[in-house]
Amino acid sequence: MPAWEARAVGRSIRRAVASSGAERDTAVQSLKAAGAALLAWAVAGWWWNAPLAILAPWTALFLVQSTVYRSLLSALQQLTVVVVGTLLAAVAGVLTHNTMAAMALALPLTVLLGNYARFGTQGLYAPTAALFVLTSGAYTAPDIAHRFLETLLGAVIGIGVNALVFPPVHSRRVRHLRAQLPFMSAELLHKVADGVAGGQVEDQARGWYDRAQRLTDVVTDLREARRWSDESYRVNPGLRLRRRAAPTPSTATRDFVWDQVTEHIATTTRTLADPARRPALEPEARDALAALLRAAGDVCGCAEPGHSAGARGPGDAEQARDVRHALARASAAQRRLTTAGAGRHPGPASTTGGLLTDTRRLLSALLRIADPEAVPEPERSPDRRAAGRETSRAAEREPSRAVSAGRRQGTPRSPPPHIHRWSPE
Numbered sequence: 001m002p003a004w005e006a007r008a009v010g011r012s013i014r015r016a017v018a019s020s021g022a023e024r025d026t027a028v029q030s031l032k033a034a035g036a037a038l039l040a041w042a043v044a045g046w047w048w049n050a051p052l053a054i055l056a057p058w059t060a061l062f063l064v065q066s067t068v069y070r071s072l073l074s075a076l077q078q079l080t081v082v083v084v085g086t087l088l089a090a091v092a093g094v095l096t097h098n099t100m101a102a103m104a105l106a107l108p109l110t111v112l113l114g115n116y117a118r119f120g121t122q123g124l125y126a127p128t129a130a131l132f133v134l135t136s137g138a139y140t141a142p143d144i145a146h147r148f149l150e151t152l153l154g155a156v157i158g159i160g161v162n163a164l165v166f167p168p169v170h171s172r173r174v175r176h177l178r179a180q181l182p183f184m185s186a187e188l189l190h191k192v193a194d195g196v197a198g199g200q201v202e203d204q205a206r207g208w209y210d211r212a213q214r215l216t217d218v219v220t221d222l223r224e225a226r227r228w229s230d231e232s233y234r235v236n237p238g239l240r241l242r243r244r245a246a247p248t249p250s251t252a253t254r255d256f257v258w259d260q261v262t263e264h265i266a267t268t269t270r271t272l273a274d275p276a277r278r279p280a281l282e283p284e285a286r287d288a289l290a291a292l293l294r295a296a297g298d299v300c301g302c303a304e305p306g307h308s309a310g311a312r313g314p315g316d317a318e319q320a321r322d323v324r325h326a327l328a329r330a331s332a333a334q335r336r337l338t339t340a341g342a343g344r345h346p347g348p349a350s351t352t353g354g355l356l357t358d359t360r361r362l363l364s365a366l367l368r369i370a371d372p373e374a375v376p377e378p379e380r381s382p383d384r385r386a387a388g389r390e391t392s393r394a395a396e397r398e399p400s401r402a403v404s405a406g407r408r409q410g411t412p413r414s415p416p417p418h419i420h421r422w423s424p425e
Contacts, residue, residue, distance in 0.1 A: 021172070028166055033064035036161040040154045051146050052136065059154025060161070067170070068163045069234040075155040077122035082151050085110045085129035090139035092130075099134055106130045163237055170232040173225040181218055181258055182300045185265060188212060189297030192269060197290035201281075205273035212266035219259045226255060257368045261300070264362035268293075271354045285340035285352050292333035292359055298326035299366045330363055 016023035040060035045053035059078065065071040085106075092106035093099075110130045114123030133139050133147065162168070188211050195204045281289065302322045337359070341352030 025168065029064060029066065029168065032161050032165055033061050033158075035165075036064050036158045037061040039161070040157045043157070044150055044153055050150050051138065051143065052132065052150060055132070055147060055150040056154035056157070059151050060158035061154075063155055063158030064162045067168055067228075067232040067234070068159070068236045069231050071159045071162045072235060074120075074122055075159055077119045078125050079151060079155060081114065081119055081123055081126040082129045083148060084113060085126035086133050086144055086147050088113075089130035089133035090144055093134060093137075093139040099137065102134050103131075106134065167236050168232055169229075169236070170225075171229045174222065174229050177218060177222040177225055178255075181215070181222065181262075182303055184215055184218065185258075185261060186297040186301035188215065188265065189293050189300060192272070193290045193292075193294035193297065196272075196281075196286055196293065199286070201272050205269065209266065209269040209273045212262070212269045215262040216259075216266055219255070219262050222255055222258075254369070257365055260365040261362065261369065264358060264365055268355065268358040268362060271358055281352065281355075282340060285337055285355075288333050288336035288340055289355060289359070292330050292337060292363075295326050295330035295333060296359075296362060296366060299323055299330065299369070302326060303366075303369045327363070327367065330366070334359055334363060 012023045015021055016027045037057035037060050040056040041053065044050045044056035050056070063071050063075050063078070065074055088109055089102065089106045092102040096102045096105060107127055107130060110127040113119075114126040116123055119126075129147070133144075136143075188208065191211075192208050195201060195208070302319055334356070337352065338356060341356060
């Protein structure tokens with residue numbers, strides 16, 4: 001175990017030296033915290049010779065937080081609890097003139113204050129400040145003023161170092177997750193398409209659904225990473241003093257669309273995995289569903305983060321063309337699936353009807369990822385496109401009547417629309 005731990009530490013050190021990443025960020029923040037504490041001690045202990053100079057480096061050390069905004073918030077919380085804890089200890093000392101009795105009076109109150117949720121992790125400094133005052137035995141007005149000034153000095157130095165020396169910006173994880181999400185979605189859709197085409201739905205559908213659930217977890221991680229990234233940009237004046245940080249890709253609105261895509265993928269795989277959806281699909285419906293899912297996977301694979309079908313540049317234009325072609329194939333496959341589900345007996349009709357609902361929502365979300373104004377079939381002439389839209393609307397009405405008829409005959413009802421777990425930030 002010690003040997004394994006030593007190798008892991010060595011790998012982390014090599015990564016911190018070789019390239020930017022979480023290890024280097026941690027090393028930089030650690031060195032900044034140590035430097036802030038040394039600077040605070042040089043001012044309070046060496047130059048000012050304060051009575052309790054330890055409070056300045058103590059405060060500076062713990063206020064070099066992961067973001068500048070968090071440093072400011074922690075400083076406000078810490079100053080509040082230090083002031084209240086110090087005053088309570090001073091009052092207890094004046095009333096009792098005995099260290100033990102003063103602790104018995106002040107500590108229960110300061111510990112309760114420290115557990116107040118509004119103060120977060122900084123609440124611990126309320127009883128700590130009280131202990132500093134009572135154990136030193138100095139709680140006159142000048143002594144209390146020194147405590148406040150030393151704490152304030154440490155807070156100013158800690159915040160200043162964090163904001164002006166390589167201010168932390170956390171956009172790397174957002175970029176990583178935004179790059180992984182389209183790739184993982186495309187890989188899963190292609191896997192499901194191959195399984196459906198090979199008639200292996202019953203054997204693999206549960207595994208597909210589990211992987212789809214992990215996709216929704218990635219969206220949750222992305223949402224948390226974006227909140228962290230947004231916080232790192234808040235009240236961060238040091239951004240102007242360092243090299244320009246890589247922008248956070250895409251927007252939260254685009255993340256919401258990916259949330260829809262992953263949820264519809266999960267709903268589709270759940271329909272395939274549901275035993276109530278047996279018997280198996282008819283060959284025609286199975287082939288159409290496989291083609292639809294494969295084309296949907298192509299859309300996800302082409303829709304790189306931060307790009308859209310209206311992007312500029314030769315590479316972006318080629319990507320946009322690939323997305324439109326994939327959407328056209330998916331739309332054509334969905335029409336074949338609609339036709340395959342119309343006029344069938346209730347069992348396959350209910351299965352196909354549920355899949356039609358799921359895939360229709362999936363394609364709608366994919367259209368929003370590619371381009372809000374993307375046309376699924378760009379090669380058609382205007383007249384043929386209009387005729388195709390009429391045919392599509394007519395075909396979409398047929399499975400609805402077929403599914404309704406199946407319900408009247410006791411066929412299991414299609415699953416209700418999925419309620420997204422996403423909430424606006």
